[in-house]
Structure formats: C-alpha cells, structure tokens
Amino acid sequence: MKSMTEIELSEFELYVKTNMKRAYFSALGFVGTHDDAMEISQRAFINAYKHFDKFDSSRNFFTWYYKILKNLCLNFLRDSKSRKEVSFIEFEDELTAENQSDQFERKEQVTILEAALSRLSTNDREIIILKEFQNFSYKEIAETLEIPIGSVMSKLFYARKKLSEILKELQ
Amino acid sequence: MKERFVELTEKYVEEVISPEEENELMSIINTRVEYKIEFEDQKRIKEALKKMKLKNPSEEVWDSYWIKIYNRIERGFAWIIISIGFVILAGYAAIQFVEELLKDTKTPEIVKLGSAALIVGLLILLFSILREKFFAGKSDKYKEIQR
CATH class of the missing domain: 1.10.1740.10 (RNA polymerase sigma factor, region 2, helix turn helix motif)
Structure with missing residues (x-):
C-alpha cells in the first residue's frame, strides 16, 4: 500500500x-x-x-x-454459486392514495423486469443499467466501456431488443 | 439499411433525432413490417424502463460511505506496520535464540542441528512469501479486464 x-x-x-x-x-x-x-x-x-x-x-x-x-x-458473479438477488428496482413515482390499488400490479411489473434483467448477458445488462438506470450519456458510456459511440448505440438497441424478447416470454 | 435503422431508432427513443432523420426513419419503417415491429418494441421497452429506477439507499449510507473506506485503508496500513514490527521482533528473538543455543555446551548437537534447520527453513519461507508479495504488487492485476 x-x-x-x-x-x-x-x-x-x-x-x-x-x-x-x-x-x-x-x-x-x-x-x-x-x-x-x-x-x-x-x-x-x-x-x-x-x-x-x-x-x-x-x-x-x-x-x-x-x-x-x-x-x-x-x-x-463467477464465485457466487447460489446468487440471491433481492428487489433492486422500484418505480420512479411514489404510490399515492389514489393508485394504492395498483400496488400489486406495480410489484409484479418490477419482479418481471428484475427477472428479465437477470437473464440478460452481463454485457447487455451492463449497458442497460448504465443508460437506462444511471442515465449515462452515449459519450460517458463510450468512455467507460472504451468503445465507439456507434457501438454504444448498436449495443443498446440489441440489449433492449433482447430484454423485450425475455419480457414477452415472462409475461 | 439495418445499421441506419438501428441508429435512427436509437436516436428516436433517446429523443435526439432531427425532423429530417425522423422522416427518414419513418420511410425505412414503412418498407418492412419487421422494422415496424422492432421499432414499436424499442419504444415500448424504453417507456417501461423510463418508469423504473434503481433503489436508492438512505442518506445515512452515503454519509458513512467514505469513512468506512477510510477505516479500511487505515486498518490495512496498521496491519502492515504490525507485520513489520512482528518480523523485526521475531528475527531478533531468533538470532538471540541461536546465539544462546550455540554458546550452551550442555545442549546436544542434534538439538542444535534441528533448531538451526527450523530457523533456516522459516527464513526461506518468509523470504519466499515476501518475494511473491513483491512481484504480485509489481504486476498490474487490472491489465486484463474482460470487456
């Protein structure tokens, strides 16, 4: 040190x-x-x-x-034999008194999305997290992953496509 | 055409598309049904993801984040100093022990030989560990990163 x-x-x-x-x-x-x-x-x-x-x-x-x-x-991830993911996603907006009845549906949507994300490859999941959940710009992602901006756009497109396919399977 | 479709769709869902590009995208979509389906899928998934966020820990977690790292760095430093102190004291004790043993005429030769072998063995072991640590420290562990 x-x-x-x-x-x-x-x-x-x-x-x-x-x-x-x-x-x-x-x-x-x-x-x-x-x-x-x-x-x-x-x-x-x-x-x-x-x-x-x-x-x-x-x-x-x-x-x-x-x-x-x-x-x-x-x-x-390589060393964890039995990974236990707990809920790590939530809705942007808080539940209000009017939409309390949606609680079950919202919870199910979160569960399905988390399951779909966990079935993505590490690379697809990584780029989705950076762009959609951390709001990195294309430039920031390109710098972080050391790939051209064009590749970022293409990887994002195919990662979303994959996620969409998994979601269709799960729903 | 597929590459252009991908690029324009990406720009569309990220809301950075120009009116000319949007017209171009719409004309591409109208050429093939599968493009239209993919385009709608991208819009739908983008909308679904927009509503979600990663769970944010409480403010207390962020307040103590740095201090936890600082404590661990400090403890790592303390362990290094403790290890150096231990090596110095153990080395001094070993030398004293050998000196006393050699001076003592009553100790059988076989015990002197066994003790010498034990100490030499420990010194080789210590040297080997230190050398390994030194070379491990010199090589960059993060050179080969999976992308």
Whole structure:
C-alpha cells in the first residue's frame, strides 16, 4: 500500500465522494443486492487507492475505477454459486392514495423486469443499467466501456431488443 | 439499411433525432413490417424502463460511505506496520535464540542441528512469501479486464 499522506488521502476522498453513487449503482446493476453492491464498490475504491500511483490524473477517474469495479463484480458473479438477488428496482413515482390499488400490479411489473434483467448477458445488462438506470450519456458510456459511440448505440438497441424478447416470454 | 435503422431508432427513443432523420426513419419503417415491429418494441421497452429506477439507499449510507473506506485503508496500513514490527521482533528473538543455543555446551548437537534447520527453513519461507508479495504488487492485476 502507498504511504498514506494527507494530500493524497484528501484527493482520493474527493474522488470517492464524487463517484460513490455511480460506483454503487453500477455494482448493484451487476450483483443485484444492496449489501454486495456496497461491499464491492467500497472494496474497489480500496483497491483503487492501493494502485493510485498508476492512475493518470489527466484522465477520467471513473473510467479507470470502473475497470477495477467491473473486474470485482465479474469475479463475484463467477464465485457466487447460489446468487440471491433481492428487489433492486422500484418505480420512479411514489404510490399515492389514489393508485394504492395498483400496488400489486406495480410489484409484479418490477419482479418481471428484475427477472428479465437477470437473464440478460452481463454485457447487455451492463449497458442497460448504465443508460437506462444511471442515465449515462452515449459519450460517458463510450468512455467507460472504451468503445465507439456507434457501438454504444448498436449495443443498446440489441440489449433492449433482447430484454423485450425475455419480457414477452415472462409475461 | 439495418445499421441506419438501428441508429435512427436509437436516436428516436433517446429523443435526439432531427425532423429530417425522423422522416427518414419513418420511410425505412414503412418498407418492412419487421422494422415496424422492432421499432414499436424499442419504444415500448424504453417507456417501461423510463418508469423504473434503481433503489436508492438512505442518506445515512452515503454519509458513512467514505469513512468506512477510510477505516479500511487505515486498518490495512496498521496491519502492515504490525507485520513489520512482528518480523523485526521475531528475527531478533531468533538470532538471540541461536546465539544462546550455540554458546550452551550442555545442549546436544542434534538439538542444535534441528533448531538451526527450523530457523533456516522459516527464513526461506518468509523470504519466499515476501518475494511473491513483491512481484504480485509489481504486476498490474487490472491489465486484463474482460470487456
């Protein structure tokens, strides 16, 4: 581990605080549970700190960090024999007194979507999470995944298509 | 044509399509029924996803996020210092022990030989572990990332 200087730590703290939410949500998209996403995103930051000397500060921190995070998530998925995803998606709008009766239907929609997402390949699921749930721009996705913007658009199209096919099967 | 259809549909669902491109898309859709079906599917799935979000943990979780990382980094650093201290003290104790053992004329030669072998073995083991850690640290674990 590098020597823990105050300057280095405070610089790193800033990177953590700026990127912690997108780090957590990216991990959540892969592993599907709050506890695992929290643990993996934090462990990825600790690993990033250990290798902080390899980070080129002229580049985007999240792009560099994301590689570490993704690697940990993939290792976790490979090593977890019996994965238990708990509900990690919800509706954007809150239930109001008027639409309380929709509660059951909404819950079912969430369950079906989560089941469909879990049946997607890791790559399809990753790009759907980045675009649809984290609202990354095409440019941000292209930088994070290190692929051209055209490929981002095409991958998104086919990931949505796949998701649509799975949803049709499940409904 | 398929590539153009994909690009324009993507722009349409993301609401970044120009009027000219939208006209082009509509004319492509009208050429083939399967394009129309795919286009409707994309719109429907986009609408469904728009209504959903990932569950956001409570504010307390974010408030303590950094401090948990800091504590773990600090503890990692503490363990390194503890390990260095242990190695120094264990090394000193081993040297003292060997010196005393060699000076002691009453200790049988076989015990001296056994003790020497044990200490040399432990030193080789320690050296091997340190060398492995050193080379593992030098190689970048994140060089080969699955994309």
